[in-house]
Amino acid sequence: SAVISQKPSRDICQRGTSLTIQCQVDSQVTMMFWYRQQPGQSLTLIATANQGSEATYESGFVIDKFPISRPNLTFSTLTVSNMSPEDSSIYLCSVYRAGYTFGSGTRLTVV
């Protein structure tokens, strides 16, 4: 399976600011997935990032709020923009290689 490095592991941010989360994979992958896990909840897909094209967003998630970059086949970023306390969650990236593998997540707290 793939090894995923995600940064930062946690952050506390002021409302109205933005945070960019980085996801680095140890091998080239076609698609990278970004999930949100709200406190005590399950995982919900935010968007799918394919290298060289615009990310595909799930219902309820928009590009202005969660812009995604995918500059190459091993790296992606997710930005959480204009944050509010409701954005406090764990954000996870995932790739498929012999099964879907997840990063360790970014625990975001917005105050």
Next chain:
Amino acid sequence: QQQVKQSPQSLIVQKGGIPIINCAYENTAFDYFPWYQQFPGKGPALLIAIRPDVSEKKEGRFTISFNKSAKQFSLHIMDSQPGDSATYFCAASIGAGGTSYGKLTFGQGTILTVHP
């Protein structure tokens, strides 16, 4: 159509017991069913996965039972240990692997506690 329903929400067993977690789905296009284990502060880790052409799969102490006609699948943990205490998620996707990669739809999660 895209929902995966998981039960129970929480489960407490004694060491050596066999906890069973159940999931049900509606979308018959789902063709990949993984289970994940998540410890606090960690990302989900893949435990075991099954495709609908088999009815059971075992890996170590973990077994998936799959009932295609009932659209249900379950996770059994044999000889459970306190270290198995974690949150378990079932999931489903369409077209995982191969040339198309489906997104995962997750169940609601089950908090398992194994007492010593």
